[in-house]
Amino acid sequence: MITTSGLTKVYESRGRQVTALDGVDLHVREGEVFGVIGQSGAGKSSLIRCVNLLERPTAGTVTVDDTDLTALAGRGRRAGKDLRRARSRIGMVFQHFNLLSSRTVQDNVELPLEILGVSGADRSRRALELLDLVGLADKAKAYPAQLSGGQKQRVGIARALAGNPKVLLSDEATSALDPETTRSILQLLRDLNQQLGLTVLLITHEMDVVKTICDSAALMKKGRIVESGTVAGLLATPGSELAHELFPVNGQASGPDRTVIDVTFHGEAATQPVVSQLARTYNIDISILGAAMDTVGGKQIGRMRIELPGRYEENVVPIGFLREQGLQVDVVDDEAQRPGRSQQPHVPAQGLVKETVK
Template structure:
């Protein structure tokens, strides 16, 4: 388990004191994929560097599996860092070394004999899907392959925690999804705790169990990913959720439909978990005398279950529409009447 208690990091710029991390308290469970999301300057990169001792806090403590990272130094800190590994946005590979040599590098530093190094590299190359590319140099690899090398290298010393610093930000969407799938597979196979920082809600939605939202150095919202998607509380969290639940096209469609059907109501429904599989719309159409037009729909899958949004246009009398909306709420579907602009 990772525990952060009253963690604060300040930087003295000479003219002023900048608080990058402001009294953060978090607990991250063993085997969890935990996301930290925030825009540039939120403090998330500083926070992740505090986790492995690359930065020392101004106050507070970092405890990783019973060991206080903030209280050790020298050889003990270097040993502890072997159990808290890290992958980076820009891969940080050694360009004069092959794939095999890059993966071997931390084992060399740790003094592992050559035969054991080669055996370990073979396992890791298979794990990350790079069999046959052992003798290639980074310049001969795609972005996704480079990140796979980075992941394999980070696993060389059998870490207990893997930190991912914007690990997919430099990749195209398809490659990003492949790398995220690999991280989920590694998490399940090895039981590895993964802490991932990002500014992309798609990444959080796809692989994280829980998420902390950072703004101005503080954790402003924390919870299960599915719960955060269903009912974000802070404005910044709502903006992040909107990254993957709303599009410009839907906004234009809503405006167009309001012009076409000025007497109807546009209603946004949110389905969570088992609700996404229930025939709720069928019941609505059969039992209520309203005209139902589907404007837009989407179902996304998180590690905790499915999350779906649906925008309907309901036409009928005010009472008929009110009865239909009441039915939806009674079915425990989160229902929002979209106000006319």
């Protein structure tokens, strides 16, 4: 549904050039919720604003629903008309709501339809339908100043849906909200994704957002996507930075001749007592150095860092036992562990892209 190829954006700032996007290739499948995560300055906002041509890319292409938007971004009345028509199929939800304070809630939702030339009666009917969909049917005549932050964002979502878009872009839509309101807005986005078949591309700096609603995710650093794939695929990939960030675990070996491993639990294995089985089967003492567990996509997933007695070569069989139980096992990198790490063949998860940024 969304594809960017070699997407580059360079800004002029005080006589120098700043590269916000550096050859970004992004692929978002129809009907999925795709999250782009990264720290401030990573290029997330520039990416999402280039997807709907609010920012004109310096180079590269943006294709949405089989339409090359960058090809419509030329000069002339015809090009502008075609681009506006293509944009009408892309909804946008902003971090700070961007509602017009002088207009009622209903009038704010009607605004895109007014711009598109829809008649007053049809605008009114569509706006009331959307307000009912987002749970604000009783607030149609209220003004933005009378609403809470969560209610304002629901109005913003209703407005974004006015033109029956196939794609919904969310630019840090929950970062200005409290945790409880954030959960309700994320649930609304997931419900709309499922009810309307919307493809949702959202950017965030919060890992909980990815864990809560995303089917796929990408990690951005310094204007580039360094890792992307389905959330399940990332969690099953050794060395995944996103998997580590989603389920962070820490802890170092308590002494020499110890093996530290990270074990990822997902699927049926997440409910099985495999660590205690390992201890009983091989009569070894296991230290738990750290653990993190949560529900992703309705399934329990977690990571645990454990310490085994002895060097890696002495723990090949116990580690093999864990893998036979359907667990992902990564040997934690340090000088003592590196030889063992190289003995772990791995086939990347389908759709995963990983790159090292220097």
